[in-house]
Amino acid sequence: MGVRMSTHRPAHARRSTLLAVSLLATLSMLAACQDPAAQAQAQAAVQAEANEAAAGQAAADFDAAYAAENWVLAGAQGDVLLARWPDTAAAERIRPLHEEVRTKANAAREAARLNALWAYNTEAVKGGNQLAAAIFSREGVDSDGSGARPVRLIFRDHPSWGRSSYLVMQAGDFDCYGACRVSVTVDDAAPVRMAANRPDTDEAIAMFIDDERALWRMIDGAKRLTVDYPVKAGGTRTAVFEVGGLERKRLPDWN
Structure with missing residues (x-):
């Protein structure tokens, strides 16, 4: 009578494979950490993503003030966005509107001054x-x-x-x-x-x-x-x- 060979891997073998994968990942991370260029690139990517998120929120506030024709508030929000996150997609989008808003905000401030x-x-x-x-x-x-x-x-x-x-x-x-x-x-x-x-x-x-x-x-x-x-x-x-x-x-x- 023949003997059937089991294809089920022992628990210790599976543990060894997982350890090897984990070790490989750790070594890869260590290698990246030891590579200044790779580390800087990763940090820059994370920072760029954070900047885009923050700029997007600031742009949403700008849009709301613009829609309400609150030119002074929209101008101030646009000033902050363009000063802090000038290289973002949100900044590029609002830049032409910001010029219009600044002109209207200056006129609104002057009108308020004269009224007072x-x-x-x-x-x-x-x-x-x-x-x-x-x-x-x-x-x-x-x-x-x-x-x-x-x-x-x-x-x-x-x-x-x-x-x-x-x-x-x-x-x-x-x-x-x-x-x-x-x-x-x-x-x-x-x-x-x-x-x-x-x-x-x-x-x-x-x-x-x-x-x-x-x-x-x-x-x-x-x-x-x-x-x-x-x-x-x-x-x-x-x-x-x-x-x-x-x-x-x-x-x-x-x-």
């Missing part, structure tokens, strides 16, 4: 509400030698006194008691001479520009208003106002 220059006030008075829109000059003006101080331009709508436009100084005085003329320039247009007057009162150092409706219309859509006016200290002074942020709807009856 104006102050609005509603005050309950006899007969209704007094409405006012006021802005300080871009730079201080030295009207009497005591130092530069801001000049204020005010548009006022009073239920009894009607509509007024006037300048207010913190020091010095206007040389316009009774009547005078001031030079008014809007942006780069030619100067316009306008009638003005300084009320005989000590309540405020104020000078009214008589045709307030014309002045209101002149600054519609303008960026800059320049007023040259006479002062008691002698000569004239110049106040410049950045009027581009005026919310005209705040004084609805003027429009």
